[in-house]
Amino acid sequence: MKKCVLSAVAVLIAAAGVVFAAGQQESAGEAVTEDGLREVTVGLSWNVKDDTLIVAWEDYMVEHSKEYGRENGLDINWIINVADRDPSRQNANIEDMIVQDVDLIITRAEDGATIGSAVRAAKDAGIPIITFDRESKTVKPTAHVGGDGYGMSYEGAKQFAEYLKSIGVQGKVIELHGDMKDQNAIDFHNGWAKAEEEFGQWETIVTIPTEWKPEKYESGLTNALQSYPEANAIYIQSDFAMDAVRAALEKAGKWKKQGEPGKLHIYSNVASTAALPAIQQGYIDVTGVWDAYFHAVKAVEVMVSILNGEEMDGAMFKVPGRVVTPETVDSMEKLYSKDYLNY
Template identity: 30%
Template sequence: MRNTWPGAGGSCLAESITRRSRLLAAVVGLGVLVVGGGCGRAPESTPEGGGKRLTIGVNFETLQTEYWVAGFEAIRSELKKRGIDVVDSIADGDSSRQLQQIRTFITRKVDGIIFVPKDARTCIPAIKAANEAGIPVVLFNRPAAETEGVRSVAIVADNRKLTRETVSFMVEQARQSGRKHKAMVVVGDLGDANAIGRRDGFYDAVKGNEEVVEVVSEVPSEWNQEKARSGVVNGLQAHPDISFIFTSSDFLFPAIVAALKSANKYHKVGTPGHVILGGFDGDATAYQMLEEGYLDATGVQDVYFEAEQSVQAVLDLLAGKEVPALILDPGFVIHQGNLHDLKDRMWGARVMGR
């Protein structure tokens, strides 16, 4: 009994109501216009009949970071490359709006939906609504919480593994310096499975290497630059000898670099006073920092792989094929040593190129 509403009866209701006032009539009239569609025109489907073109709804929670913009453009481009029509919307960080927008896709009778949920929990009603309408749902880069009877496919970076590999590289750099480093980790919104995976990957990598890296500060950013900056500033004041920083997302680098500069700790790799820096995502800022020699390594999410897999998953679901509930993007670690060879696969480098 979800979303029950007697829409088809709207116009009949209007006829039977005595006109107490023009206002009441107007309200009912508007209700008839909106609710009474059951007696009038039916919503249109995709424009062509027969061998009709598919239409896929693409919804992103936000376009606030370069990563999401790159992912959004990659999916649109992949769909267009395959001759599929796209309708899109952005929830602007609002779970309620996102639910409305997914329902709007259903109203438009799209053939499939690819979306980035605001978080693992609040997307469940939207997925349920699509399931009930028989529309396949693919989640890009952020999985939903496991919920009985809710079906979706998620394409996500293997956050834990890729972070572990990135931080392991940083630990190796620390070991080669021949001294012990005090470390800070900047974590994301711990309501986000990606943030948890990256935090866990970080601790996987430093565990057993305490003689080289000692974690003295964990900064909660909640994916917010201002919170990250104040947290890093406070951490550096409490532990001025921090010389190893990992951030769970590259988009926080501007905040971290500002804090390092104000503490006079921002120096190039291989120069005295350099703080070993690592991140996750592979955005344009990270690429620039790598090029300029300030960043040691970052774990790159393969946006183009994820976009291609998302579209393929929708098409496979539409064709009735079996698709695993979770498809992992292995990503890759890019650092000063392999930058030249791998930069063409780094989405941040392509963004810079544009």
């Protein structure tokens, strides 16, 4: 009985505090800075943040939004959270952003299917939401911004075909595929396959699914090199796991620079910090660049347009990539891996 009374007292104290605090809460209204800029808050929900590519995306977005927002009458504040690869956590994080009445949400989904319920919740709350890098498979967002995986892969593969032709090599290629269900990985594959069909400069003799896991890059490539000794080239869908590829090639005695005998010719996508030294030193022959800087810039531009009232209705913005080689890498500007090489 005594415990019940004490619990009741506790509840009463809590309730009193709640009522007091409720009186203190301010209703959110549109704020304007001294410069006449409209203050807006943007929520950025990452699925994970364990790679320099994501750090670069975030930094470029926040940095670019200051100047670009100011030019367009906005003072942009950011709320950023990370879901640690947990789709339920990511949806909860987005719900927390909705509670905070953010003006817009940008999200890179852990799972293209599960993000749909968060997209719907945001839209139901009247908050525009942009999916970034990974598309929603179930519910159409306000807009999507990402790289053009197909175009980048095709253009890079085209240049790789020219390179192989110039040195008189007919390629027999091992393809290190990413997650077979990831749309970016599918686009990377399709761009590559289109170039293969169009130029006929190589034949893909085996495709290894890696699920974007470095250990699978290493074990898959090691096994493939033993099973397919005739292979003379590799297509790496994302070179973020270049260290794992290097380990497999070193074991096989095939980690060679351009011009060295017995070299496996390598084409990769992304130009990550892990791959930059290998590009600079001529281990990787051609690379399609996953342009973090331009992705971020486009995301900010789309975001500002929406915040200033433009209707998007699920518009897709695919940023084309560039192609880099050992000869052009040092002169190429806005390459995120240069900015974050020693991050």
